[in-house]
Amino acid sequence: LFVFISSFLYFLSQLAPTVVYGDSAEFVIGAYKLTIVHSSGYPLYLLLGKLFTFIPIGDIGYRVNLMSAFFGALTSSFVFLIILDLVQSFFVSLISTFTLTFSFTFSFLSTIAEVYTLNSLFLAILIYILMQWKKKEEKKFLFLFSFFLGLSLTNHLTILLFFPSFLIYFLLEKSRISLKISDFEKTIAFFILGLLPYLYIPIVSFTSTETIFWQKIKSLRELLLFVSGSPFKVLLLNQSLLEFLNSILKFLVFLLFQFPGLATIFGVIGFLECRKNKKEESILFSVIFFFLFLFVINYKIGDIYHFYLPCYLIFSIWVGFGIMWLWKRTPEEKKFRILFALTILLMFIFYPLTYKIVDISVRSYKSFYFLDTSRMGLISTEKDSVIICDWSYATLFRYWQMIYKIRRDVIVVFDFDEKWIEYVDRLLGKRKIYFSRYEKGVGTKYYLIPESFLYKVEKSPPEFKEKMAKPEFLLNQVFFDSIVLIGYDILKEPEERGILSINLYWKALKKPEKICIVEIQMLDSKGKTFYSKEFRPIYGFYSTEKWREGEIMKEKINLYFPFKSSSSFRLKFKLSIEK
Template identity: 30%
Template sequence: MNSITTILKTASIHPRLGAWLVFFVVASVYMFTAAPTIGSIDSGELSLVVKTLGIAHPTGYPLFTLLGKIWITLMFWGDLAYRLNIFSGLIGACAAALLFLTLGQLGIRPVLSLAGSLLWAFSPVVWDQATVIEVYGLTSLLGILLIWLSLRYKKENDFRLLSLIAFIAGLGWGNHLSHLWYLSGVLIIVLNKSIITNWKRILLPVVLFLLGLSVYLYLPLRAINDPLMNWGDPSNWPRFLGHVTGRQYRVWMLNNSFPELWHNLVRFLKIAANQPWIFISWLAVPGFIWLVIRNKRALAALAAVILASVFYGINYSIPDIAAYFLPALAALSIAAAFGLQALSELLTDKINAKGSAIYCWAALALSLTVPAANWRQADRSRDHFTIEFANDILVSAGSNAVILTDNWDIYAPVLYLQHQQGLRSDLALVDKELLRRSWYYSYLEKQYPEFYESCRPEIEAFLPQLYLFEHGQAYDPAELQDRYQDLLNALALRNYYDMPAYLTRADRKGDYSQLALNYERVPEGLLYRLKLPGIVTGFETDTLFCQTTNAVDTLQLSERERLLYKTYPNLLYQRGIYLAWNMHYTEALQYFQRALSYDDKRPLIYLGLGGAYTGLNRVEAALSAFNKVLELDSSNQTARENIERLKMFTPGGPKSYRMEIKQ
């Protein structure tokens, strides 16, 4: 009883107890909100890579792959992706516990360290990475571990700690290159003149760093065995070097214009401001002021991490950039904890220790409200959207079909369904963008030998041109594009009568401008079937899509998942237009009505609905639909003209309506 009273009065708690408390609370919440299966982006690919001990997209993530394989071997029950989602959650909980210990090393009061670590753990970006399989949580864990070890080394001057820091630094680099942003701060903390000038003192740490970095040897050693997922085939030195340095992504790096840089910087500021109740954002200000006065080295270390992370993030033009700002957010969280500490010391000076203790407990209480505030957005425990979407893609394709896509958010989850759940093995799934990588053809030949053989002439004509491009040799861009275009047409149309071909987009832009020129792109399900002009074929509406997708809470979807969600009303609308254009009004009506169950705020769908009603001579229903268009878009002239025609019953009757078609 006395010990509890002491804790309450002093706002103090034993570091180990505090760390375990943080781990238990955070792990419990993460596990309760973990996604039950795959999510978007890389989830499907990483799951298969871990299961098959394959090679992931650059930079390969060998450390995550090996640790993940150990985990699913130990936790051998349940869905593969779910087990790995739990793995991500436990990694995140360990990172939060280490952050608590790190704050303690920096002199932050224990209860405020609890508050700071919980604020970080339940911030939207961090929480999001802990509910699905991703590599960034492990980067955060190793980065925070390095900072904690560095602070201990600074106090204890124990050479063994320096050696351990070097080894962990090498291992971390073997997980993700953003680990380097943490290293920038660590070097500021640990380096001093005695280390730099004494080569004998740094020899062992350098060796241990290289030993940790040797985890990358997994890539060529495993690539030699040609696993199912063998991205980049890093079995030789040029391919290995290109893979671990992310060569294929350099087109999106360090070449942004000033407006693009400014746009990305604003994105970071919005992400930072979206932390829990903006505590981290505004508390960081007094924290930095406190550090200017008390601990300039810590200030420099945090600033280095933030600047490195933000500089790289704003110079990397990809949609899902938030995770690349995680090192900066961790540094801001530490600064925010210093802000809490500064206010605590101010209260102690101005009031008394008791008032300061009350403040500390109040800060902790507020931090415990953050999970409730972010719960709806972060909770993915009922999120089946991505796997249901992928399943609907499979349902949309006919037997023995080929699906040509340039959308990774479609390709990766469908690949998971095919290889992990054994669904639709009759389909040939081809990523159009990966056709620009020579290693991908080995995968295609192994997975679809007959299909590959049928297109061999075009493949063999394209590969020499691709070799010149990949190896930086002189090549003819027009020749390369022509051979690529020939290959796309062969893949889509060579087996037209035996393998119906589908696309995941209907426009004729870019590489699609010369694809299947004389073929219609007919919306069927979530796909567009390449079809010679002719008779309109039916499609089973009762098995059209998974019945739960239109009930999805879109607030819980990621930005990229929301784009996929829009595919449902888009394709339903376009199928309705296709049917109405061919005078199948009754069937078209069903598609328009189903589209509205996904999006009832889009004027274009009501316009199509009004057109279908007009074709069926249902004048009142048509007028109602066109009036709804005007409610949503008062400037829509097409709806206004159709209403006037229907009201006047012009010669030709209701079928004189005009329908605006937008693909």
């Protein structure tokens, strides 16, 4: 109970205050609306997530994030019980469990809506049940294991990688208990019972009136391909030799970051101690670790480091064996006990250092950046327009549309296809088209005009040349002896976490020789930069090397303002040569 409460409070202190972009936003929508998410469907996660959406705290995103913290704390609790059962020391079990709890990937995934802490929980539960079956030699644990094994597959398919380890452990221990044919039949029945959440997918596919992106499943073949993760199979064994070696290096580096300093040393010692003292469990843990390692170094996906989590769970158990090895070799005298305590304390001193390398804090204004800009971008588009964007923004646009009913007339497309020029040719004139990033292919034929944080596709450029400049705020800031920023106007004071619209006035003192990039920084009252934006002047299409001596130009820029409108700030402008 102490492990659960302390872990949960730790995760709660860092919990993302709202929805996060990407898969996390998709899971929030899927849980709240009970609809289909990407393959393999994750039905159990969505059903459990729906229960958490009823908690009257925060917004929908926060409530589903809370579920990850809950399952993360439960995982820590079961890991503690596993280590306690193996080393028979409360103190050692507590310390080694916290090496997992405070590791930055586990902490991060316990603060956002993701399936990985639930996946880790299932692995911990399955290991614990197997160990109880070995110790108590009761068939009920075998049936319970079979049920949770089936249930775990309805959350994440990586559990399949652990089947060999479970089977080996069972074969090593089966002589301890006699099983009848009827027992095997019950085992299969409990496994199938655990798979029942998969019924969610065809039921929702036939009854749901709205989907996020994915088409409804219309046949048994489509269902099998969907739940088996077929769309992602192309990412497996699809790397060059250099990428393969880099994947190995990445895994090892991330492992060292999770267990810095003495924790890594304890883990290696613990691996050897486990082999010597707990041979069956050592085989179980080693095969789990090896098969997952083999998978992740051959799987080419952006968030692959999330898949490392079960390896970290196993390594934390080995850390427990390593600490126990040191504990047994520490003399009884008080001074040596103190030395041991200081050694353990020193191990945890390294953990804050990892947070500087990988920032797991999601409570700053950055938490709201993608969410707010997606809302502002959606609102700023014209009626019945199309937004073509990456996955991170696509899920947030759909979040606003499906949960808050904002601008449901806009069509959102996430860009897995790079042939957008053909799409634009066909659609432009019928609908307004926006991109979430500057698409060079489209930009060679059309004008991409920045609006909010989006780029609007136009056949002709906006008017930007001026005869005279009378800015509200005069600067006369000269760059490279050829370009002067005369000043700027503030067109609209920002609302709380809204848009700050400004006009910039440029003048070419003489013809610039190179393409320049402008950076606008927002500084708070203490002079600290809290937001910056880089772009080519004059909407990107009239680059500085085209400017003529004496020309005066005006452009409108929208900046994201993450604080209350009453907050004091100032703007700082920089110009650099494009590399």
